[in-house]
Amino acid sequence: QVQLVESGGGLVQAGGSLRLSCAGSERTLSTYAMGWFRQAPGKEREFVAAINRSGTNTYYADSVKGRFTISRDNAKNTVYLQMNRPKPEDTAVYYCAANGGLAATVRAGRVDYWGQGTLVTVSS
Secondary structure, three states: OOOOOOOEEEEEEEEOOOEEEEEEEOOOHHEEEEEEEEEEOOOOOEEEEOOOOOOEEEOOOOOOOEEEEEEOOOOOOOEEEOOOOOOOOOOOEEEEEOOOOOHHHHOOOOEEOOOEEEEEEEEO
8 A cells, every 4th residue: 555645735826836745655656657636626636747657758738738847756755746837727636646557547547546635726
C-alpha cells in the first residue's frame, strides 16, 4: 500500500505561482508513474499532468499546457506540480496519483493509489 500526501495548496492570485508537492510513503515511489488530477466544485475529477518513472516523459491537459509543470525528485520520493499564471478556473482540489505502469496509463485515469487532495483557490 502506497500512501501519498499532498501539500502546498492554498490561496493564490491569478497570474501568480504556486507549487504543490506529493510525498510518497514508499521509498520505491520511483517505480511508479505519477500524476495530478483535480476536481472543481460540481464537476468530475479531471486529468492535469503525468510523468513517467524517470521523469523524462510528461503529459499535460490542454488547459494547463504551457503554464503548469510536473516534475519529480526520486531521491526525495516527491513529485511536484509547479503552477504558473494560474487562473480562477484552476480552482479545485488537486489530487496526486500513482500507477505501477506507464505515464500514459495515468493520463487515461487508471490509478492504483490516490492522495487525499489539497485545495487550491485562485482569486481574480
